[in-house]
Amino acid sequence: MDLADTDEEREFRARLREWLAAVLPGLPAKPGPDDWPGRRAYDTAWQRMLYDVGYAGLHWPVDAGGRGATPTQHLIFLEETERAGAPYVGANFVGLLHAGPTIAAEGTAGQRARWLPPVLRGDEIWCQGFSEPEAGSDLASLRTRAVRDGDHYVVTGQKIWTSHAEVADWCELLVRTDPAAPKHRGISWLAMRMDAPGVTVRPLRTLAGSTEFAEMFLDEVRVPVSHRVGAENDGWRVTMVTLSFERGTAFVGEVVACRRTLSALAAEVRRSGRWDDPVLRRTLGRLNAEFRALWRLTQWNVAEAQRSGGVPGTGGSVFKLRYSQARQELYDAAAEVLGADGADLDREWVLDRLTSLSYTIAAGTSQIQQNIVAERILGLPKGR
Amino acid sequence: MDFQLSDDQRALRAGMRELLTGRFGRDRMRAALDAGVAVDRGMWGELGAAGFFALRLAEADGGVGLGLPESVLLFEEAGRVLLPGPLAATHLAAGAVGAVKGAADGGAVVAVLDEGRPVAHLEAADALIALGPVRPGGVARVLEGDVLRELVRTARPVRSLDPLTPLHRVTAGVEDGVPLPGATPLRLEGALLAAAEQLGSAARTTEMAVQHAREREQFGSPIGAFQAVKHLCAQMLVRAEVARTAVYAAAVTADPAEIAGAKLLADEAAVHNARDCLQVHGGMGFTWEADVHLHLKRAWLRAGEWLRAAEAEEALAADLCRVHACDAGDL
Numbered sequence: 001m002d003l004a005d006t007d008e009e010r011e012f013r014a015r016l017r018e019w020l021a022a023v024l025p026g027l028p029a030k031p032g033p034d035d036w037p038g039r040r041a042y043d044t045a046w047q048r049m050l051y052d053v054g055y056a057g058l059h060w061p062v063d064a065g066g067r068g069a070t071p072t073q074h075l076i077f078l079e080e081t082e083r084a085g086a087p088y089v090g091a092n093f094v095g096l097l098h099a100g101p102t103i104a105a106e107g108t109a110g111q112r113a114r115w116l117p118p119v120l121r122g123d124e125i126w127c128q129g130f131s132e133p134e135a136g137s138d139l140a141s142l143r144t145r146a147v148r149d150g151d152h153y154v155v156t157g158q159k160i161w162t163s164h165a166e167v168a169d170w171c172e173l174l175v176r177t178d179p180a181a182p183k184h185r186g187i188s189w190l191a192m193r194m195d196a197p198g199v200t201v202r203p204l205r206t207l208a209g210s211t212e213f214a215e216m217f218l219d220e221v222r223v224p225v226s227h228r229v230g231a232e233n234d235g236w237r238v239t240m241v242t243l244s245f246e247r248g249t250a251f252v253g254e255v256v257a258c259r260r261t262l263s264a265l266a267a268e269v270r271r272s273g274r275w276d277d278p279v280l281r282r283t284l285g286r287l288n289a290e291f292r293a294l295w296r297l298t299q300w301n302v303a304e305a306q307r308s309g310g311v312p313g314t315g316g317s318v319f320k321l322r323y324s325q326a327r328q329e330l331y332d333a334a335a336e337v338l339g340a341d342g343a344d345l346d347r348e349w350v351l352d353r354l355t356s357l358s359y360t361i362a363a364g365t366s367q368i369q370q371n372i373v374a375e376r377i378l379g380l381p382k383g384r
Numbered sequence: 385m386d387f388q389l390s391d392d393q394r395a396l397r398a399g400m401r402e403l404l405t406g407r408f409g410r411d412r413m414r415a416a417l418d419a420g421v422a423v424d425r426g427m428w429g430e431l432g433a434a435g436f437f438a439l440r441l442a443e444a445d446g447g448v449g450l451g452l453p454e455s456v457l458l459f460e461e462a463g464r465v466l467l468p469g470p471l472a473a474t475h476l477a478a479g480a481v482g483a484v485k486g487a488a489d490g491g492a493v494v495a496v497l498d499e500g501r502p503v504a505h506l507e508a509a510d511a512l513i514a515l516g517p518v519r520p521g522g523v524a525r526v527l528e529g530d531v532l533r534e535l536v537r538t539a540r541p542v543r544s545l546d547p548l549t550p551l552h553r554v555t556a557g558v559e560d561g562v563p564l565p566g567a568t569p570l571r572l573e574g575a576l577l578a579a580a581e582q583l584g585s586a587a588r589t590t591e592m593a594v595q596h597a598r599e600r601e602q603f604g605s606p607i608g609a610f611q612a613v614k615h616l617c618a619q620m621l622v623r624a625e626v627a628r629t630a631v632y633a634a635a636v637t638a639d640p641a642e643i644a645g646a647k648l649l650a651d652e653a654a655v656h657n658a659r660d661c662l663q664v665h666g667g668m669g670f671t672w673e674a675d676v677h678l679h680l681k682r683a684w685l686r687a688g689e690w691l692r693a694a695e696a697e698e699a700l701a702a703d704l705c706r707v708h709a710c711d712a713g714d715l
C-alpha cells in the first residue's frame with residue numbers, strides 16, 4: 001500500500017502545477033449559469049488550451065489521439081487542476097467522458113478520425129440522449145424508434161433530461177432498431193447531429209432556476225447508417241462501455257473541491273464566532289472524516305483500475321452511493337453555518353446545496369446503485 | 385501511488401487467516417464463550433510465535449520489523465473471528481522496546497488503563513499500560529508488580545456486556561506506574577488497531593448477512609431478493625469498504641486526523657453493520673446461539689475505547705483549522 005507519488009508522478013505533477021500557475025491568471029471571468037453561448041465559449045477555450053500543451057484526452061488511448069496516461073496520472077491531473085481552481089470540464093463532459101471513450105473503444109477507424117479530434121480540440125460538444133420520459137432507471141425499455149431507409153435511419157421519439165443539449169453539436173443517441181427483440185437486444189447507438197432537421201430542443205428549468213438540461217423531440221430525423229457505432233442491435237453493450245466510464249474517476253475534482261469547501265466552512269464558523277458550538281464543530285469534524293475517506297476510496301479505486309489495466313470496476317457504485325449522500329450532508333451543514341443567510345441565493349454554497357440534490361438521481365439513482373452493489377458485488381438474487 | 389495490498393501483504397493476511405481458522409474457529413470461539421475464558425495463554429503464545437505482537441518491533445530487537453499497514457491487516461483478521469483479549473495493548477507494549485518483558489513473544493498479557501473507564505482483561509494481565517490524557521503529549525505509563533497487585537485487589541468486577549471481555553472498575557489513577565520510554569502516540573496507534581478490528585467485524589457481519597439472505601426463504605423466494613433486505617446489505621458493504629480505505633490509509637500515513645477519521649468510520653461500520661446483520665437474521669438474530677450479538681457487543685465496547693466518537697470528531701474539527709490557515713490561537 002503506497003500513497004506517495006512515484007518519481008514519474010512527482011515530475012508530472014510538478015510540470016502541471018507550473019503550467020497552471022502560468023496560465024490561470026490570464027483566464028477571462030466565468031460566465032453566468034444561464035449564459036449558454038458564454039459557457040460554451042469558456043469551456044471550449046479551456047479545452048483548446050489543454051490541447052495545445054498536450055493535456056487533452058490524457059486518459060484516452062494513444063491511438064485515439066489521447067496521451068495514454070495511467071489512471072493515477074489522470075487522478076493527479078484532476079486533483080491538481082481542481083486545487084488550482086482551473087475550469088471544470090463543463091460542456092465537454094459527454095464528449096470527453098462518455099461519447100469519446102465509447103467511440104474510441106467501439107468505433108471504426110473512420111469514425112474515430114471524424115469524431116475524436118474535434119472533441120480533444122474543444123471544437124465540438126456532445127450531449128447524451130439516453131433517458132426518455134418512459135425510460136429512466138429502466139433505460140433498456142427506451143422507445144425512440146429508428147427505421148432503416150436506404151443508407152439512413154429515420155428516427156422518431158422523445159428524449160429528456162439531456163444535459164447541454166442547447167449548445168451541443170452531436171448527440172450520442174440510443175434508439176430501438178428491433179422492436180420485436182427482447183428489450184436489451186434491439187437497441188443501437190447512433191451519433192446524431194443536433195442541427196439535423198426534425199430535432200427540437202426545449203430547455204427545462206431545474207429547481208436551481210437555470211436550464212441545465214432539456215427535452216429533445218425527434219421527428220423523422222435522418223441519421224446516416226455510417227453514424228452507428230457498433231453493430232445494429234448491439235447498442236446496449238456499447239452503452240455499458242460508456243456507463244462504466246461514468247463511474248471511474250469522474251468525481252476526483254469534486255471530492256477535492258468538497259474538502260476545500262469544508263475548510264472554508266470551518267473558517268466561516270470561526271469568523272462568525274460560532275466555533276464554541278459543539279454540535280456544529282462535530283458536524284464538520286464528521287464530514288472531515290467522510291471526505292478524507294472518500295478521497296482515499298478514490299485513490300483505492302484508481303489504483304485498482306490501474307492494476308487491472310484501466311477498466312473501472314463496480315467499486316464506482318460503492319463510491320457514488322456514499323459520495324452523493326455526503327455531498328448533500330456537506331451542503332446541509334453549509335446551510336447550518338450560513339444560518340439566516342442560507343436563504344440568500346447570492347451567498348456562496350446556497351446554489352450548490354440545491355444542485356447537490358441531483359446527485360442521488362443522475363447517472364443511476366441511489367436505489368439502482370444499491371441494486372447493483374447487492375446483485376453484482378454481493379451476489380444476491382435478482383428480484384423485482 | 386499504488387494504494388492496493390502488495391503481494392507480501394496479501395500473503396501475511398492469508399497466513400493470519402489460516403492460523404486463526406485453525407486455532408480459533410467458530411467451535412473454539414463458542415467453547416471459550418461457554419467456559420468463560422477470554423485469554424487462553426496457549427493461544428497467546430502461538431500468536432506471539434506468529435509475530436502478532438512483535439510485528440513492528442525492529443528485527444535487531446527480535447521483532448518482525450514490519451509497519452502499521454501490516455499490523456492493521458492482522459488486526460482486521462482478529463476482528464473477523466472475534467478473537468478476545470487485549471490484543472492492541474499487548475502489541476503496543478511489545479513495540480516499545482523493553483516496556484514489558486514477554487509482551488513481544490506472547491509470554492505476557494498487557495491490558496489498558498484509561499481514566500474513568502473500566503479495565504478489560506484485568507485478571508489475565510501481567511501489566512497495564514495507563515494511557516495519558518486524550519490531548520496530545522499525554523505520557524503513557526506501565527503498571528506492574530506490587531502496583532498492579534494492589535490495583536487488582538481493590539478492583540470490583542463489572543458484569544460485562546460482552547461475555548468475552550471481562551471488565552473491572554478500578555480506583556487507581558493514570559498517574560501511577562512508571563513512565564513508558566519514548567513518546568509513542570499509544571492512544572492513536574491503539575485507536576487505529578481497534579479500528580482495524582472493527583473493520584474486520586464489519587466485513588464479517590456483511591458476509592454473514594449476505595449468506596443468510598441468500599439461504600433463508602420466505603414468500604417463496606430468498607429474502608435477499610427483496611429490495612428492503614438487498615439495500616440493507618448494500619449499505620453494509622459501503623460502510624465496510626469506506627472504513628477499509630480509511631483504516632488502510634491511516635495506517636500508511638499515521639496522520640493523527642486520519643487515524644481519528646478511521647476510528648470514527650470503523651466504529652460506525654462495525655456497530656451499524658452488526659445491527660443490520662441482526663435485522664437480516666430475524667428472530668435468529670436475537671438468539672444467544674447466533675454470533676451476531678457477539679459482534680455487536682464487542683463493537684460497542686471497542687467504540688468506547690482509545691478514541692470515542694466525540695473525541696474523534698473534535699480532533700477532526702481541529703484539523704480543519706490547523707491545515708487550512710484559520711487562526712489556531714483561540715482553539
Ligand SMILES: Cc1cc2nc3c(=O)[nH]c(=O)nc-3n(C[C@H](O)[C@H](O)[C@H](O)COP(=O)(O)OP(=O)(O)OC[C@H]3O[C@@H](n4cnc5c(N)ncnc54)[C@H](O)[C@@H]3O)c2cc1C
Binds near residue numbers: 133164212371
Ligand atoms: C441533473 C441531471 C442530469 C441528467 N443528465 C442526463 C443526460 O445528459 N442524458 C440522459 O440521458 N439522462 C440524464 N439524466 C437522467 C438520469 O439518468 C435519470 O433521471 C435517472 O436515470 C433516473 O430516471 P428517472 O428520472 O426516469 O427516474 P425513475 O426511474 O422514474 O425513478 C423514480 C424513483 O423510482 C426509483 N426506482 C426506479 N426503479 C427502481 C427499482 N428497480 N428499484 C428501486 N427503485 C427504483 C428510483 O430510484 C427513483 O427514486 C439526468 C438527470 C439529472 C437529475
